[in-house]
Amino acid sequence: xxxxxxxxxxxxxxxxxxxxxxxxxxxxxVAPLLQLFWLSLHNDTAGLHWGLGQYLHFLTDxxxxxxxxxxxxxxxxxxxxxxxxxxxxxxxxxxxxxxxxTVIILIVLLPLLTSVVVRTFAWIVIxxxxxxxxxxxxxxxxxxxxxxxxxxxxxVVIALAQxxxxxxxxxxxxxxxxxxxxxxxxxxxxxxxxxxTFFRIVLPLSLPGVIAGCTLTYAASITAFITQSxxxxxxxxxxxxxxxxxxxxxxxxxxxxxxxxxxxxxxLAVVSVFTTLxxxxxxxxxx
Amino acid sequence: MSGRKRTLxxxxxxxxxxxxxxxxxxxxxxxxxxxxxVSFTSGFSLRFxxxxxxxxxxxxxxxxxxxxxxAKNSLIVALxxxxxxxxxxxxxxxxxxxxxxxxxxxxxxxxxxPLVLPALAFGLAALMLFSxxxxxxxxLTLVIGHTVxxxxxxxxxxxxxxxxxxxxxxxxxxxxGASxxxTFRRIVLPLIRPGIIAGxxxxxxxxxDNVPVSLFLRDAATDMLPIRMWQDLEGKLDVTIAALSGVLxxxxxxxxxxxxxxxxxxxxxxx
Numbered sequence: 438x439x440x441x442x443x444x445x446x447x448x449x450x451x452x453x454x455x456x457x458x459x460x461x462x463x464x465x466x467v468a469p470l471l472q473l474f475w476l477s478l479h480n481d482t483a484g485l486h487w488g489l490g491q492y493l494h495f496l497t498d499x500x501x502x503x504x505x506x507x508x509x510x511x512x513x514x515x516x517x518x519x520x521x522x523x524x525x526x527x528x529x530x531x532x533x534x535x536x537x538x539t540v541i542i543l544i545v546l547l548p549l550l551t552s553v554v555v556r557t558f559a560w561i562v563i564x565x566x567x568x569x570x571x572x573x574x575x576x577x578x579x580x581x582x583x584x585x586x587x588x589x590x591x592x593v594v595i596a597l598a599q600x601x602x603x604x605x606x607x608x609x610x611x612x613x614x615x616x617x618x619x620x621x622x623x624x625x626x627x628x629x630x631x632x633x634t635f636f637r638i639v640l641p642l643s644l645p646g647v648i649a650g651c652t653l654t655y656a657a658s659i660t661a662f663i664t665q666s667x668x669x670x671x672x673x674x675x676x677x678x679x680x681x682x683x684x685x686x687x688x689x690x691x692x693x694x695x696x697x698x699x700x701x702x703x704x705l706a707v708v709s710v711f712t713t714l715x716x717x718x719x720x721x722x723x724x
Numbered sequence: 725m726s727g728r729k730r731t732l733x734x735x736x737x738x739x740x741x742x743x744x745x746x747x748x749x750x751x752x753x754x755x756x757x758x759x760x761x762v763s764f765t766s767g768f769s770l771r772f773x774x775x776x777x778x779x780x781x782x783x784x785x786x787x788x789x790x791x792x793x794x795a796k797n798s799l800i801v802a803l804x805x806x807x808x809x810x811x812x813x814x815x816x817x818x819x820x821x822x823x824x825x826x827x828x829x830x831x832x833x834x835x836x837x838p839l840v841l842p843a844l845a846f847g848l849a850a851l852m853l854f855s856x857x858x859x860x861x862x863x864l865t866l867v868i869g870h871t872v873x874x875x876x877x878x879x880x881x882x883x884x885x886x887x888x889x890x891x892x893x894x895x896x897x898x899x900x901g902a903s904x905x906x907t908f909r910r911i912v913l914p915l916i917r918p919g920i921i922a923g924x925x926x927x928x929x930x931x932x933d934n935v936p937v938s939l940f941l942r943d944a945a946t947d948m949l950p951i952r953m954w955q956d957l958e959g960k961l962d963v964t965i966a967a968l969s970g971v972l973x974x975x976x977x978x979x980x981x982x983x984x985x986x987x988x989x990x991x992x993x994x995x
Contacts, residue, residue: 455819455831458812458875462834466872469849476852525745542990543980544749550926551756551976552933554953555969559755561961562762567771569758599751610994631737652840660842662936663954677844681939684848694852697845708840 470701477694484691491695501679501696508676509703511593512659518598519605519654520647527609527646528639542610549603557664560596561587564668588670596668597658604657605650612646613639644718652711656704676700756973763963763970770961781967788964791952798949801863801938802931805870809927812871813878814920820879821886836880838873846872847940854941861943869937874927878920881992885919886912918987925983929976 480490495501530541548556563569564586571583586592616639624634640647662677669675680700684693758772763781765774785791816835820828838846850869854861889912897907938948953969956962983989 449822450818452819452823452825452827455816455828458816458835458879459831461812462872465850465853465868466838466846467834469846469853472853472856473845473849522744522748522751525741526748528741529745539984539990541749542994543984544753546990546993547977547980548752548756550929550980552950552953552969552972554933554935554950554957555759555972556755558953558957558965558969559759561957562758562770562772562966563755565770565961567769569772572772599755602748602752607993614994625734630733632733635737656840660844660936662844663950667954667957677842677936680842680844680848685939690848690852693848697842697848700842701845704840704842 473694473697476691477698479691482689482691491692492699494692495695495699504674504676504679505699505703507673508659508700509707511590511597511665511675512655512707514590514594515597515601515658516605516651516655518594519602520651522598523602523605523609523650524647526606527613527643530610531613545603545606545610548600553600553661553663554667556600557596557667560592560599560664560668564592564596587668588672590673593665593669593673597661597664600661600664601654601657604653608646608649608653609643610646612643612649616642641718645715648711648715648718652708652715655707655711659704676703759966759969760973763966765963765966768963770963770966781963782970784964785967785971788968790947791949791964791968794947794949794952797863797946798932801866801870801948802928804867805874805931806924806928808867808871809875809878810920810924813875813923813927814882816875817879817882817886821883822891832879832883836876839876843873843934843936844939847937850937851940861941863943863946865941866938866946866948869941870931870934873934873937874931877926877930878923881919881923881926882916884992885916889915919992922983922987922989922992925979925987925989929979 476484477491478487478489480486480488526541526545530538533541561568565571566583566587568586570586571580574580574584620638620642621634624638625631629637659675660677662681665673665675666678676696677700680693680696683689683696762770762772762774764777764779765771766776766778766780767774813835816831820832820835847869850865850872851861854865859865893911893915894907897911898904902910933950935948935950935954938951942948942951953965956965980989
C-alpha cells in the first residue's frame with residue numbers, strides 16, 4: 438500500500454496493509470453476521486414483520502432450552518476430561534529429553550491435523566457393536582450382549598475429548614514451559630511434597646495456559662458438528678445440528694438465525710468469562 | 725525419616741502423572757491406528773481385529789469416482805482459500821504485528837474471531853447474505869467462506885514470526901541504504917517464511933477438512949470430500965471409507981513430517 442504513513446519508522450509497516458483483509462472481513466464476515474441478526478428479529482420467514490417472536494419461541498420452548506442446556510453441559514464435560522488427561526501430558530513433556538519431547542508433540546499434533554471425519558469414524562469402529570471395546574469385553578466373558586456405547590452421551594464425550602485434546606494440551610505445554618523450575622525445587626526443599634507443590638505452585642502458575650486451553654476446547658467441542666452427529670446419532674440433538682435442521686431441512690431461516698445468535702452469544706459469554714479469569718490469573722501469577 | 729516419606733510421596737505423584745499421561749497419549753493415537761488396521765481387512769465389516777488382511781478396499785477406493793470427484797473439489801477450494809489467506813493474511817499481519825495502537829488490537833481480535841465463533845452460524849449467515857445480494861452458491865462462495873475461517877491461522881503464525889524478528893536488522897538495512905521493499909524482500913521475507921508456510925499449511929488442512937461452512941455455501945454440483953464421507957457414514961458403514969481414512973492419515977503424517985523439517989512446526993505451536 439503506497440499510503441504508508443510515518444516513513445521514518447523503518448521497523449513497522451503502515452496500517453494500510455491491513456485494509457484488504459479488513460475490507461474482506463467487513464463484507465464477508467461482519468455483514469453476514471449483521472444480516473443474520475437482522476433476520477432473527479423478524480417473526481415471519483419473509484422477513485417483513487419485526488418482532489422478538491423467534492427469541493421468545495426459543496426461550497419459552499422447553500425443547501429448545503433443553504438442546505442449549507445439553508450442548509453447554511457437553512462442552513463442560515469434554516473440557517473437564519481434556520484437562521484431566523491433558524495436564525499430565527504437558528507435565529510429562531517437561532520431564533523428558535528433547536527427542537521424546539518431539540515425539541509427544543507430534544502425537545498431540547497429528548490428530549489436530551487429521552480430518553475430523555476420519556477421527557470420528559475411528560470412534561465408530563471402536564465404540565460400535567462389533568467394535569474393540571465390545572469384542573474385548575465379550576471375549577473376556579464379562580458381557581453377553583454388546584454394550585450400547587455409540588449414540589450415548591459417554592460415547593460423544595470420550596470421542597470429542599480425543600478430537601479436541603490437542604487444543605488443551607498445546608497451551609498447557611507452553612504454560613508449563615514458562616514456569617521457573619527453581620520454584621519446584623524451592624518448594625520441595627522447603628518441605629512441601631510433590632502433590633502439594635503441584636497443587637499449590639505448578640497448577641496456579643499454569644492457570645493462563647489452563648484457561649487458554651479450556652477456552653479453545655470448550656468453544657471447539659460445543660460447535661463440533663460432525664462428531665456430535667455421528668457419535669450422538671439421531672436421538673441426541675445439540676445446538677449445531679438443531680441450527681442446521683431448522684435452516685436446511687425446515688427452511689425456517691429466521692428461527693435458525695435466532696438459534697445462531699443465541700448460540701453465538703452463549704459461546705461469546707463463555708469465552709469472555711474465561712478471558713476475564715485469564716487476565717485475573719496473570720495478575721495472580723505475578724508475571 | 726522425613727526424607728523417606730517424601731520420596732514415597734514423590735514416587736506416588738510421578739507414578740500417577742506418568743500413568744495418566746501415557747493413557748492419554750494412547751487415547752490420542754489409538755483411533756488412527758485402529759482405522760489403519762481395519763482398512764486392510766479382507767472382510768465386509770469394520771470388525772476389529774479383522775478376520776484377515778487384504779488390499780481389496782484400497783482397490784475399491786481406486787474405482788470410487790464419487791470420492792475422487794469430491795476430493796478434487798476439496799483440493800481446489802483448499803488451494804484457492806489458502807492462496808487468498810496468505811496474500812490477505814500476511815499483509816494484515818505486517819500491519820498489525822508491530823503496532824500497539826487500539827485499532828491494531830481491534831483488528832487482531834476481528835481477524836481471530838472466526839476461530840471461536842461457531843462456523844455453522846457463520847456459514848448460514850454467509851448463505852443468507854449471498855442469497856440477499858443475488859450471488860448464487862458456487863465454488864467462488866466456497867472459497868470466500870473458507871478464506872474467512874482459514875485466514876486466522878496465517879495471521880497468527882505470521883504475527884508470531886514477525887514478533888521474533890530483530891528490529892535492529894531492519895534498522896541496519898535502512899541505515900545501509902536499502903529501500904523498504906528491498907529490505908522486505910531480502911531480510912524480512914526470508915526470516916518469516918517458515919512462519920508463513922506453517923500458517924498456510926494449517927489453513928490448507930482446515931479448509932480441506934471443513935464441513936460447516938461448505939454445507940451452506942456449496943452448490944449441488946460441488947461435492948466436498950468431508951461432506952461426502954460424513955454422509956456415507958450416516959447411511960452405512962462402508963469399509964471404503966476406512967481405506968480413504970487410511971490414505972488421509974498417511975498423507976497427514978507425511979505432510980506433518982515435511983512441515984516439521986521445513987518450518988519446525990512443533991516448536992511453533994507450543995511457543
